[in-house]
Amino acid sequence: MSENKGVLVYCESAGGKLTTTATELLGAGSRLAKASGEELNAVLIGSGVSGLAQEAIAYGAQKVYVVEEPLLKDYSTEPYLMALEEIVRQVAPEIILLGQTATGRDLAPWLAFHLNTGATMDCIALEIDPGSKRLLMTRPVYGGNAQAVQVCEFNPQIATVRTKAMAPLAKDSTRQGQVIKVVAEIDPAAIKTRVIERKLEAAAGVKLEEARVVVSGGRGMGSTDGFKQLAEIAGVLKGAVGATRPPCDKKWVADTQQIGLTGKVVSPDLYIAVGLSGASQHVSGFSSAKVIVAINKDPEANIFKVAHYGIVADWKAVLPAFTAELKEVAG
Numbered sequence: 548m549s550e551n552k553g554v555l556v557y558c559e560s561a562g563g564k565l566t567t568t569a570t571e572l573l574g575a576g577s578r579l580a581k582a583s584g585e586e587l588n589a590v591l592i593g594s595g596v597s598g599l600a601q602e603a604i605a606y607g608a609q610k611v612y613v614v615e616e617p618l619l620k621d622y623s624t625e626p627y628l629m630a631l632e633e634i635v636r637q638v639a640p641e642i643i644l645l646g647q648t649a650t651g652r653d654l655a656p657w658l659a660f661h662l663n664t665g666a667t668m669d670c671i672a673l674e675i676d677p678g679s680k681r682l683l684m685t686r687p688v689y690g691g692n693a694q695a696v697q698v699c700e701f702n703p704q705i706a707t708v709r710t711k712a713m714a715p716l717a718k719d720s721t722r723q724g725q726v727i728k729v730v731a732e733i734d735p736a737a738i739k740t741r742v743i744e745r746k747l748e749a750a751a752g753v754k755l756e757e758a759r760v761v762v763s764g765g766r767g768m769g770s771t772d773g774f775k776q777l778a779e780i781a782g783v784l785k786g787a788v789g790a791t792r793p794p795c796d797k798k799w800v801a802d803t804q805q806i807g808l809t810g811k812v813v814s815p816d817l818y819i820a821v822g823l824s825g826a827s828q829h830v831s832g833f834s835s836a837k838v839i840v841a842i843n844k845d846p847e848a849n850i851f852k853v854a855h856y857g858i859v860a861d862w863k864a865v866l867p868a869f870t871a872e873l874k875e876v877a878g
């Protein structure tokens with residue numbers, strides 16, 4: 548256990564840039580590395596990712612390990628796991644951070660299993676225990692009604708971190724670091740899945756996971772038209788529209804807009820919940836939102852237990868005036 552040292556951040560990229568989650572992880576990793584007097588290192592895996600190493604350094608990484616390989620053009624579990632495991636075995640970090648993203652949610656448990664350690668998923672706070680020097684990993688439990696602080700007794704300690712839970716460091720392009728190219732032994736025969744087609748989702752505006760304002764609707768919206776009103780509010784507040792499961796099942800909105808246990812996890816500054824009851828499976832997807840506003844005609848609805856501000860009313864009576872007022876305030 549004592550041989551493992553430092554923090555290793557698995558950086559994801561999209562559209563030729565590091566994702567915001569990656570920069571946030573580097574920020575969190577750098578604070579942990581400082582607290583334990585160790586190095587912060589980063590990993591980039593893929594095809595055409597070498598150019599992002601300097602960006603990772605600008606966001607705080609001291610060394611960046613790069614696995615550049617055509618077989619890694621598209622994400623699939625087996626080759627990415629092979630590449631990451633190879634680096635982890637070489638670097639022997641004490642802490643590994645990944646995003647609570649589709650990729651991180653897939654890779655972290657596999658990696659933990661291969662390394663005979665544990666993975667703590669969906670963390671919203673991380674700190675080094677001053678006494679034991681172990682990583683204290685805080686995550687929401689019971690559908691966001693409580694928080695658990697977990698400690699892993701084995702190394703490496705692996706955590707996935709919720710998007711927007713951590714602050715990135717200010718980008719500093721003058722920061723110096725080392726880029727290390729790693730050749731991973733990837734056996735093509737071990738790759739069991741292959742991407743045969745990629746369909747880009749036509750999405751306008753802000754990405755749901757990164758939005759500072761999320762306006763969500765539930766079954767009570769009644770139709771696609773109800774969601775158009777939510778889209779108008781989201782447009783005024785430069786936010787994104789989310790949903791509970793029923794509107795996705797009914798195809799009023801895209802499946803990708805579902806928030807919750809089996810959907811996306813968001814951490815906006817403002818979450819406006821309209822015509823949804825506040826089932827725990829939904830609340831777990833936004834429990835770290837800073838301010839929650841609920842509109843529901845049922846005063847007993849569970850959403851009022853988690854909301855900071857509540858309006859007991861039929862949304863049809865409230866939203867037009869609410870939207871008009873927002874437009875006026877937004878100028």
Ligand SMILES: Cc1cc2nc3c(=O)[nH]c(=O)nc-3n(C[C@H](O)[C@H](O)[C@H](O)COP(=O)(O)OP(=O)(O)OC[C@H]3O[C@@H](n4cnc5c(N)ncnc54)[C@H](O)[C@@H]3O)c2cc1C
Pocket residue numbers: 764765766767768790791792793794805806807808809810811821822823824825826827828829832842843844845848860861862863
């Ligand atoms: C394993 C599992 C995983 C799940 N994962 C998820 C998940 O990821 N995300 C998720 O959302 N759900 C998930 N669910 C489903 C979840 O349990 C709830 O069924 C769902 O969240 C309820 O959605 P809702 O609040 O829109 O609907 P309802 O519970 O039916 O609530 C509708 C609300 O709208 C209000 N309302 C109706 N009309 C109006 C009106 N005109 N004005 C104002 N208010 C009105 C009602 O008072 C009511 O409170 C999961 C369930 C299971 C079992």
